[in-house]
Amino acid sequence: xxxxxxxxxTCYPTVGxxxxxxxxxGKMLAEHGHEIHFITSSTPFRLNGMDANIYSxxxxxxxxxxxxxxxxxxxxxxxxxxxxxxxxxxxxxxHYAIPHAVCAILGRDMAGSDIGIVTxxxxxxxxxxxxxxxxxxxxxxxxxxxxxxxxxxxxxxxQTYEMINPEKEIQTIYNFVDEREYSPKDSSGLKADLGLxxxxxxxxxxxxxxxxxxxxxxxxxxxxxxxxLDTRLLLVGDGPEMGRIVQQVRELNLEKQVLFxxxxxxxxxLYSLSDAKLLLSExxxxxxxxxxxxxxxxxxxxxxxxxxPEIINHGENGFLVELGNTDQAADFIIGMLKDxxxxxxxxxxxxxxxxxxxxxxxxxxxxxxxxxxLLDRR
Ligand code: GMT
Numbered sequence: 153x154x155x156x157x158x159x160x161x162t163c164y165p166t167v168g169x170x171x172x173x174x175x176x177x178g179k180m181l182a183e184h185g186h187e188i189h190f191i192t193s194s195t196p197f198r199l200n201g202m203d204a205n206i207y208s209x210x211x212x213x214x215x216x217x218x219x220x221x222x223x224x225x226x227x228x229x230x231x232x233x234x235x236x237x238x239x240x241x242x243x244x245x246x247h248y249a250i251p252h253a254v255c256a257i258l259g260r261d262m263a264g265s266d267i268g269i270v271t272x273x274x275x276x277x278x279x280x281x282x283x284x285x286x287x288x289x290x291x292x293x294x295x296x297x298x299x300x301x302x303x304x305x306x307x308x309x310x311q312t313y314e315m316i317n318p319e320k321e322i323q324t325i326y327n328f329v330d331e332r333e334y335s336p337k338d339s340s341g342l343k344a345d346l347g348l349x350x351x352x353x354x355x356x357x358x359x360x361x362x363x364x365x366x367x368x369x370x371x372x373x374x375x376x377x378x379x380x381l382d383t384r385l386l387l388v389g390d391g392p393e394m395g396r397i398v399q400q401v402r403e404l405n406l407e408k409q410v411l412f413x414x415x416x417x418x419x420x421x422l423y424s425l426s427d428a429k430l431l432l433s434e435x436x437x438x439x440x441x442x443x444x445x446x447x448x449x450x451x452x453x454x455x456x457x458x459x460x461p462e463i464i465n466h467g468e469n470g471f472l473v474e475l476g477n478t479d480q481a482a483d484f485i486i487g488m489l490k491d492x493x494x495x496x497x498x499x500x501x502x503x504x505x506x507x508x509x510x511x512x513x514x515x516x517x518x519x520x521x522x523x524x525x526l527l528d529r530r
Contacts, residue, residue, distance in 0.1 A: 154520050155527065158187045160235055162228065162256065163247040165196035168360065169440040170274035173304075173327050174247045175199060180330075180516050182206045191235050193224070209235050225251045232259025236267060243268040243526050245519075246298075248277045250287060253294030268526030270519075271298035273322070275437025275458070278312050292316050299529075300522050305459030308437040323522075326462070327440045328515040329506065334447035336503075339425040342418070346386075346411060348425070353383045353489050356426040356450070358419065358441045359433075361391025366455075368393075368400055369432040369478050373453075375404050376482035381489055385410045388422060423448035427495065428485055434475055436460055442470075443510055446502035451488065451495070453481050463510075469501040 159181060163174030175196040178188045182205035190196055191209045199206065211231045215222040232255060235241060244260070244267060246252035253271040260267060271294060281287050295301050295318040302325045303309040309322045340350070348354060355374055359365040367387070374385040387397065387410060394412075401410045416422060423429070429445035429452045436458040443463065445452055452470035454460040464470040471484035488495050 154184070154524065156185045156187070157242040157523055157527065158189065158239060159523065160189045160191055160232065160239075160241045160244040160256075161246070162191045162232065162244065162252045163196065165190070165192040165194050169327070169438070170247045170272075170276075171196060172198065172440060173274070174245075174272075176328070176330055176512075177245075177516070177519065178206065179203060180512060181519075184516065184520075187239075189235055189239055189241065191228070191231055193228075207239075225255050226258075228252075229255040229258035229262065232256055233262035236260060236263040236265050241265075241267055243270065243523055245270040245272070245523075247272045247274060249273060249291045249294035249298075250277060250281060253298050254290055257294065257297045266530060268299040268523075268529065269297075270300045270302065270522055270526070271295065272325070273301065273303040273308055273312060273437075275304065275308055275435065278308060278315060279435050279437065279458075283315070288316065292318055295320050295322075299526055302519075302522070304438040305462050307459045307462065325515060325518050326510055327438050327443060328510050328512040329440070329443050329447050331447060331506070331512060334420050334423075334444050334506075336449045337421045337424040339421045342421050343425045346425075348384055353381055354386060354426045355383060355428050355430055355485070356386040356388065356422060356445070357430045358388040358422075358444075359391070359431070360389055361393040361397065363393055364435045365391075365393070365431075365433050366476070367397050369476060369481075370430045371397060371400050371404070371406070371410065372478040373430060373432070373481040373485070374410070375406060376478060377485050377489075378406070378409055380482075380486050383409070383489075386413055386422060386426065387411065388413045388416050388419070390414055419444060420448050423450050426450050427489060428453055428470075430481070431455070431460065432473070432475075432478075432481065433457065433460075439463060443506055446470075447506040449499045449503050451498035451502050453485060463505070465501070465505070469498060469505045 175198040213222045357370045438459040456472040466472045473480045
């Protein structure tokens with residue numbers, strides 16, 4: 153029997169993999185009887201305010217004209233201190249080394265408390281910010297002063313050792329999805345609504361359209377597949393690269409074959425009508441969207457970088473391709489879509505991957521074990 157605990161969670165609550173994982177973990181812990189206190193700049197977007205055992209504490213930042221920059225980190229640390237004391241928290245679980253681990257360490261100190269701090273590294277905090285010499289020492293400090301540090305893949309763990317050099321042991325705990333939300337759905341209605349014929353082959357890409365996602369490679373791959381097979385591409389999400397992608401699609405004369413769907417809530421339905429998912433990023437600590445797609449039975453084509461090879465088993469539940477090699481990506485997709493049996497086997501393997509290696513229950517237990525060990529230490 154796991155003891156019921158009072159857990160504070162700090163994450164970036166806006167749309168993004170780390171916010172999704174932090175919020176879903178909080179919801180799962182609450183369902184398991186723990187009391188969860190989100191301490192964030194705004195209510196996490198996946199909370200509806202009705203969840204039992206979940207409380208939300210918002211950080212208010214004053215923008216005094218005397219400051220050039222609003223002191224968000226100090227305000228967050230103060231809020232963490234307040235919640236640790238008022239709610240009698242057992243521990244804090246923060247997502248991102250900076251600023252969140254550093255704020256939690258300061259908050260704990262302000263509260264005069266000895267509660268444990270768990271820090272989860274998600275990628276951008278290490279692979280992008282870790283190269284900035286003005287932040288590297290703060291990242292190391294956040295890691296060393298946390299009681300337990302986890303990373304979302306072995307690749308990120310190793311990269312953290314290489315780039316930041318901490319002495320702290322880092323444990324890998326993979327991402328997960330809520331299997332109740334992400335499962336194969338009947339999407340024939342949606343397929344018709346999108347103007348896709350029943351037997352049309354569909355590729356899908358979902359991201360925040362940042363440069364690291366290399367969405368241009370996705371469109372380029374699609375253009376090559378489409379020369380051989382009549383296919384459609386669904387682009388879901390929005391972000392800074394969108395303008396360039398729209399232009400690329402126009403130049404390739406593919407406006408009728410590429411559907412720009414913007415940000416969507418019904419992702420599992422969209423995945424369920426798709427035949428393959430593409431994630432050709434140049435940096436990806438894990439690739440949560442791969443799990444979301446696989447949970448709906450969609451084989452994935454991903455670049456062989458970061459944590460992606462820890463999810464995609466080449467030739468089993470999808471294909472790994474060299475970064476930027478869109479010929480290779482297109483060849484694998486064409487081969488799979490032309491071979492019905494292979495496609496069917498890969499769809500089943502994708503479902504099995506989520507069930508066997510990334511099941512939410514398994515991941516929840518790993519985090520609970522860490523929390524328990526911190527309680528025992530006090
Ligand atoms: O990928 C992004 O642009 C968002 C980013 C974030 O910080 O929310 O995602 C990171 O964390 C996710 C959840 O652990 C991982 O699945 C993503 O791979 C990781 N992104 C990168 O490493 C670029």
